[in-house]
Amino acid sequence: MKILVPLKRVPDPDTKIRVRADGSAIETDGVKYTVNPFDAIALEEALRLREQSGTVEILVISIGTAVCQEQLRAGLAMGADRALLIRHDGETDSLGIAKILAELVRRERPDLILMGKQAIDDDSNQTGQMLAGLLGVGQATFISRLTIAPGSGRATCCRETDSGLETVTVSLPAVVTTDLRLNEPRYVTALGIMKAKKKPLEEIDAASLGVDIRSRTHVTRLTRPKGRSAGVRVRTVDELLQKLREEARVI
Amino acid sequence: MTHMTPPKLLVIAESERDGLKLVTLAAVGCARQVAEATGGRFDILVIGAPVQAAVDALQGYGAANIFVAEAKELAVPTADNYAHVIVDVARMHGATMLTAAASTFSKDILPRVAALLDAGMLSDVTAVVPVGDEYTFDRVMYAGNVIAAVTLDGPVKVFTVRASAFPAAEKSGGQSPVVPIAVDRASLPNRIETHDRVATPSGRPDATEARVVVSGGRAIKNAADFERLVGGLADVLGAAVGSSRALVDAGITPNTLQIGQTGKAVAPELYIGLGISGAIQHLAGMKDSKVIVAINQDSEAPIFEIADYGLVGDVYAVVPELIGKLKLS
Ligand SMILES: Cc1cc2nc3c(=O)[nH]c(=O)nc-3n(C[C@H](O)[C@H](O)[C@H](O)COP(=O)(O)OP(=O)(O)OC[C@H]3O[C@@H](n4cnc5c(N)ncnc54)[C@H](O)[C@@H]3O)c2cc1C
Ligand SMILES: Nc1ncnc2c1ncn2[C@@H]1O[C@H](COP(=O)(O)O)[C@@H](O)[C@H]1O
Numbered sequence: 074m075k076i077l078v079p080l081k082r083v084p085d086p087d088t089k090i091r092v093r094a095d096g097s098a099i100e101t102d103g104v105k106y107t108v109n110p111f112d113a114i115a116l117e118e119a120l121r122l123r124e125q126s127g128t129v130e131i132l133v134i135s136i137g138t139a140v141c142q143e144q145l146r147a148g149l150a151m152g153a154d155r156a157l158l159i160r161h162d163g164e165t166d167s168l169g170i171a172k173i174l175a176e177l178v179r180r181e182r183p184d185l186i187l188m189g190k191q192a193i194d195d196d197s198n199q200t201g202q203m204l205a206g207l208l209g210v211g212q213a214t215f216i217s218r219l220t221i222a223p224g225s226g227r228a229t230c231c232r233e234t235d236s237g238l239e240t241v242t243v244s245l246p247a248v249v250t251t252d253l254r255l256n257e258p259r260y261v262t263a264l265g266i267m268k269a270k271k272k273p274l275e276e277i278d279a280a281s282l283g284v285d286i287r288s289r290t291h292v293t294r295l296t297r298p299k300g301r302s303a304g305v306r307v308r309t310v311d312e313l314l315q316k317l318r319e320e321a322r323v324i
Numbered sequence: 325m326t327h328m329t330p331p332k333l334l335v336i337a338e339s340e341r342d343g344l345k346l347v348t349l350a351a352v353g354c355a356r357q358v359a360e361a362t363g364g365r366f367d368i369l370v371i372g373a374p375v376q377a378a379v380d381a382l383q384g385y386g387a388a389n390i391f392v393a394e395a396k397e398l399a400v401p402t403a404d405n406y407a408h409v410i411v412d413v414a415r416m417h418g419a420t421m422l423t424a425a426a427s428t429f430s431k432d433i434l435p436r437v438a439a440l441l442d443a444g445m446l447s448d449v450t451a452v453v454p455v456g457d458e459y460t461f462d463r464v465m466y467a468g469n470v471i472a473a474v475t476l477d478g479p480v481k482v483f484t485v486r487a488s489a490f491p492a493a494e495k496s497g498g499q500s501p502v503v504p505i506a507v508d509r510a511s512l513p514n515r516i517e518t519h520d521r522v523a524t525p526s527g528r529p530d531a532t533e534a535r536v537v538v539s540g541g542r543a544i545k546n547a548a549d550f551e552r553l554v555g556g557l558a559d560v561l562g563a564a565v566g567s568s569r570a571l572v573d574a575g576i577t578p579n580t581l582q583i584g585q586t587g588k589a590v591a592p593e594l595y596i597g598l599g600i601s602g603a604i605q606h607l608a609g610m611k612d613s614k615v616i617v618a619i620n621q622d623s624e625a626p627i628f629e630i631a632d633y634g635l636v637g638d639v640y641a642v643v644p645e646l647i648g649k650l651k652l653s
Contacts, residue, residue, distance in 0.1 A: 090466040092469075168445065193466075193467065194465065194466055197446075197447050198431050198447055200435075202432060202435035203436065204439075206435070206438075206439035209513070210515065211515035212432075214432045215431075235530075236524065238521075238522050239518060239522070240519040240520050240521075241517060241518050242516075242517045253572075254572070289443070289444025290444045290446060290476055291475045292472045295472050298464070298468060303628055303629050303630070304631055304633055305632070305634070306634045306635070307633055308635075310635070310642060310646050310649060311649070313633060313635055317615075317617070323536070323594040
């Protein structure tokens with residue numbers, strides 16, 4: 074079985090994000106970058122499938138500039154077999170990324186595309202579903218459990234929805250997107266980093282793929298949301314109740 | 325103001341057997357706003373089986389048409405089949421804007437629709453501003469740290485709206501014509517097989533719809549304590565309950581309660597956080613609440629920086645006292 078796992082380079086969730094004064098972009102000075110946490114969960118799940126069944130090849134892919142090599146190396150150090158960097162410098166949106174991934178799926182013919190439900194920078198939550206649509210394959214989004222019975226050619230997934238849990242089965246190939254409860258990704262070990270240095274990391278220029286990836290979405294300006302300031306401290310429950318009743322009038 | 329080419333909006337309703345999901349009314353509210361500002365019009369599409377309750381609930385909001393795709397194959401929303409129907413209706417009626425309230429239902433389906441229409445898409449939009457013959461959309465990114473103004477190219481634009489940012493539409497009277505859509509069963513992709521859907525039982529309102537939300541964090545040690553403290557306070561206030569990711573990960577609360585960047589976004593009149601530190605990912609889902617109360621034993625907890633009323637204390641002591649005093653009054 075072959076599993077394709079896209080890894081997006083995003084600011085670490087613990088970094089403070091600031092907007093540049095001119096509203097053109099976020100301040101990148103001092104920002105630490107990492108693999109999108111949901112993608113790390115996807116890769117962990119792929120590694121576990123390999124540990125269960127043995128014969129799984131895991132290909133990690135990142136789309137962006139040369140710096141994305143860092144995240145691909147991290148993916149290789151976690152245990153992926155090979156990496157592909159699709160070089161692209163410039164505006165992208167979920168549809169463009171999905172079109173690139175669709176082309177790679179045609180070339181690589183994976184059985185499963187395991188990816189994050191959401192990139193924690195743009196917070197779009199779109200790419201996996203778009204990819205499934207472009208490929209005309211089944212999808213299971215926001216999953217918290219994945220079972221693939223060996224040789225069945227089917228994946229059974231538990232999905233987290235707004236009202237509860239849902240179990241679905243999709244035939245492979247399919248696109249599956251991860252939610253937080255699926256697993257806890259392993260840490261990269263020193264040995265893993267050593268091994269990663271010898272694993273193949275291939276680069277392809279996005280323009281050479283022959284797909285139209287022009288972004289349809291254009292960010293024209295970034296602003297900071299209007300801040301909230303700290304209100305008052307109350308000392309007792311009585312004081313809290315009095316404020317809520319007489320000042321805020323919300324109870 | 326009239327647009328040179330007024331938009332034709334298509335609102336995708338979210339319906340269940342028992343009727344319309346109320347979040348749909350936020351999308352209807354947004355569509356009506358855009359239609360009124362531009363001289364355009366909006367239709368609503370209801371998919372499922374049975375759909376009558378949802379269709380009835382959508383009367384009186386000024387939709388030009390209520391399209392209804394009813395078929396037993398569509399009783400459960402699966403992304404491939406629903407996307408197929410939505411794309412058909414959008415093409416047939418020349419929709420130029422497709423929208424729905426942001427929820428796991430629309431997040432699952434609408435990006436697939438956008439891809440099939442080769443259209444750009446924006447999620448969790450908080451404002452739509454017509455500018456000349458185009459639009460600027462506002463949406464939040466980076467866990468609520470950034471608001472982006474974004475434009476969308478192309479003849480068809482797809483977006484989901486954050487329900488907390490658009491007031492639910494109010495009835496304006498009148499009946500919208502109900503137009504049945506013929507569903508070609510043989511053409512449905514049927515690539516996703518649903519086995520079971522287990523709704524998490526809850527005797528309380530949904531956090532996205534409630535006026536008051538009481539939310540618990542890691543301070544709460546187990547499910548029984550959550551029910552007694554968070555649930556107990558919610559019940560005396562007629563409130564919904566919510567929680568941080570920490571409690572969902574620990575199996576203390578179900579996933580349906582997670583509020584935050586990657587959970588639900590809420591903006592109630594009153595939000596009460598019990599033993600929640602105020603991580604940016606949690607704030608992303610609640611900091612637009614009108615009044616925020618925080619109870620935390622750590623006086624330095626970041627949630628106090630955004631709370632209107634902060635009480636430093638142990639939730640295990642403070643909350644029972646609060647419940648007791650509210651019951652007395
Ligand atoms: C990719 C990603 C996505 C995420 N998405 C979300 C999301 O959608 N929603 C979300 O909530 N989080 C999310 N998180 C997690 C987030 O970063 C925090 O870890 C989480 O919100 C912390 O939950 P908490 O405040 O309950 O726990 P903690 O941060 O551990 O805080 C517990 C608080 O309780 C206080 N406390 C302890 N005991 C008591 C007591 N007896 N009485 C009073 N106070 C007490 C402590 O002082 C502390 O402030 C996400 C993280 C990542 C990386
Ligand atoms: N530039 C990228 N490189 C690799 N994967 C990406 C990229 N952008 C998005 N993805 C994948 O798509 C998922 C959803 O992203 P989004 O739709 O932007 O929220 C991410 O979790 C990644 O798995």
